[in-house]
Amino acid sequence: MTTPATGADGAAATTRTWRKPPMIRNRWLRWLIVVLGAAYIVYAVDDVNLDIDRMIRGIPKAIDMFGQMVPPDFSRWQLLLEGLLESLQMAIFSTAIGVVLSIPIAIGAARNVAPKPIYLLFRGYLGVVRTLPEVLIAIFFVKAFGFGAFAGMLTLTIASTGFVGKLLAEDIEDIDPGQVEAIRATGGGWPMVLLYGIQPQVLPRYVGLCIYRLDINLRESTILGIVGAGGIGATLYNSFGRYEYDFSFAILLSIIAVVLVAEWGSAAIRARIT
Amino acid sequence: MLQVENLAKTYPTGQQALKGCSLTLDKSQVVAMIGPSGAGKSTFIRCINRLVEPTAGRVVLDGTDVTALSGDQMAKMRRHMGMIFQEYNLVERLTVMENVLSGRLGFVSFWQALFRRFPQQDVARAFELLERVGLSGYENNRADALSGGQRQRVGIARALIQEPKILLVDEPTSSLDPKTARTILGLISDLSHERGLPVLLNIHDVGLALMFAERVLGLSEGEVVFDGPPRGVDEAILTRIYGEADWRQTIRHAGEEADERRDRRAGANGDSHDGAEQSDIDERLKWEAARR
Numbered sequence: 271m272t273t274p275a276t277g278a279d280g281a282a283a284t285t286r287t288w289r290k291p292p293m294i295r296n297r298w299l300r301w302l303i304v305v306l307g308a309a310y311i312v313y314a315v316d317d318v319n320l321d322i323d324r325m326i327r328g329i330p331k332a333i334d335m336f337g338q339m340v341p342p343d344f345s346r347w348q349l350l351l352e353g354l355l356e357s358l359q360m361a362i363f364s365t366a367i368g369v370v371l372s373i374p375i376a377i378g379a380a381r382n383v384a385p386k387p388i389y390l391l392f393r394g395y396l397g398v399v400r401t402l403p404e405v406l407i408a409i410f411f412v413k414a415f416g417f418g419a420f421a422g423m424l425t426l427t428i429a430s431t432g433f434v435g436k437l438l439a440e441d442i443e444d445i446d447p448g449q450v451e452a453i454r455a456t457g458g459g460w461p462m463v464l465l466y467g468i469q470p471q472v473l474p475r476y477v478g479l480c481i482y483r484l485d486i487n488l489r490e491s492t493i494l495g496i497v498g499a500g501g502i503g504a505t506l507y508n509s510f511g512r513y514e515y516d517f518s519f520a521i522l523l524s525i526i527a528v529v530l531v532a533e534w535g536s537a538a539i540r541a542r543i544t
Numbered sequence: 545m546l547q548v549e550n551l552a553k554t555y556p557t558g559q560q561a562l563k564g565c566s567l568t569l570d571k572s573q574v575v576a577m578i579g580p581s582g583a584g585k586s587t588f589i590r591c592i593n594r595l596v597e598p599t600a601g602r603v604v605l606d607g608t609d610v611t612a613l614s615g616d617q618m619a620k621m622r623r624h625m626g627m628i629f630q631e632y633n634l635v636e637r638l639t640v641m642e643n644v645l646s647g648r649l650g651f652v653s654f655w656q657a658l659f660r661r662f663p664q665q666d667v668a669r670a671f672e673l674l675e676r677v678g679l680s681g682y683e684n685n686r687a688d689a690l691s692g693g694q695r696q697r698v699g700i701a702r703a704l705i706q707e708p709k710i711l712l713v714d715e716p717t718s719s720l721d722p723k724t725a726r727t728i729l730g731l732i733s734d735l736s737h738e739r740g741l742p743v744l745l746n747i748h749d750v751g752l753a754l755m756f757a758e759r760v761l762g763l764s765e766g767e768v769v770f771d772g773p774p775r776g777v778d779e780a781i782l783t784r785i786y787g788e789a790d791w792r793q794t795i796r797h798a799g800e801e802a803d804e805r806r807d808r809r810a811g812a813n814g815d816s817h818d819g820a821e822q823s824d825i826d827e828r829l830k831w832e833a834a835r836r
Contacts, residue, residue, distance in 0.1 A: 451595055452633035452699075456706060457623030457650025458657075459616070465657055466646050470637040 335515055342523055343516035353502035354524055360422045360501055361487040368430025369480040375431055376438035383442060383468070399432030404490050408499040419500030426487045434479045438472065445471040478540045485536035492525045545569050545742055546710055551601035553587050561587040563766040564601065572740040574733050576747050576757030580786050583763040585746040589712045593625045594618055606709060623650035626703030630715035632695040634687040641683040643698050644670040647705035666705070673701040677731060693724035700731060711736065713745040717752065729756045737809065750782065755802045774802060
């Protein structure tokens, strides 16, 4: 851009530059973190014995295994279907129960709604449940209640309350307090505030969370069988154990199909309601 | 009707919002509380229905000591106090009808509220009120699909369906354009006269306050520094409330318009509402022109 001659010289002499301030202000600390990070990566790569030789030797074995996988063997489709249906049942039942239980849990775990002791109690529960991976909970329930779909169902129910409870609680904490204030001002008691002040504000998100969780539970239910908690996972694990790779592949393809359909359906529904 | 005695509120942060304010409201009139931002106007209003818990002082409504009530009793008491908000505070995802009927939540059971089975007379009243505030036909629109002025009309209907003994109004026009602001204040003031309903109105626009109020309360730094008729609000008073500024224009024009409004109300009734609105707009334009 050309500027008029008058006064332009003075302005050009004191051109002021600007840079975005760095996230970590201390220059030494900034570089120390970069160096430490690089050093750790070097150490970690060394420590896990990244063995190129072993990788190369593994390749033919892998190719051999894939060779045995095709063509997939669908001849025992009854067994396959049985496993899939069990997984589906686990997923649907646990979602249905889990998302209902999530409501009181979420209300208890919302800071702006629950009294402090109750808030801490429910946040504690959510913390524990969300820390434990599903497979770990499943192992515990298989030990407690024996092999089968019941253990898997319990696992997914608990995990669902953790997931939906936490996210719904956060959503309740984010609501517009003005609407709650207005319902309180009409003389509505606590149940009315819940019904008119809070529920309409979080309902679409809650429905979205439920569908998303159903999608997750469908995926999880196919894997829990590996630790003995019922569903198609057990069938898959056994087929690998017996080197029936063609059957394994058939099972894998079915799982992929179910998960894809679930994910696509869930995304389509959630896009519609929010 | 309403007595407020030495009301004080100190927030946990140590901020003294109210330092002993008193007010007696013994007839149905529009009382406007004016004062700069942070003077304690909102706190004052919210201490009356205890959305904000006062630290000291008493609020007495029709002989009942509001400040002494327990939580449950207070909810029951709030049914008799209608409230209108600055940001409307409608339940955005519900219909206009549900929002109006939510004013009856203190009177119905949980199941009635859950399944929207409000008593027939409530529904009939809701329709009447929607008609009165100029929103007939809007009952099934969602609140978030309305304009600001329409939302505030719903807010007014919601407060009135409570059949309150007093109307608390917190900055009803701050989120509205000047024309809509005047229409809404006119509606509130007309409804107050129709129903003999005392109104305690919070407003920071002095011009509007003087135009619509029959009594003005000046708040400054948590204290009542003026209490009297709008005629008595002069430059000295405004300076006491707000500090130094040029007040002449605002007061003179507002005062004239207030007189006109009173004449109109005495002369015509009800059906001239739209005409009145139109002449309000003309007045406003003249007023703006005079200011320049």
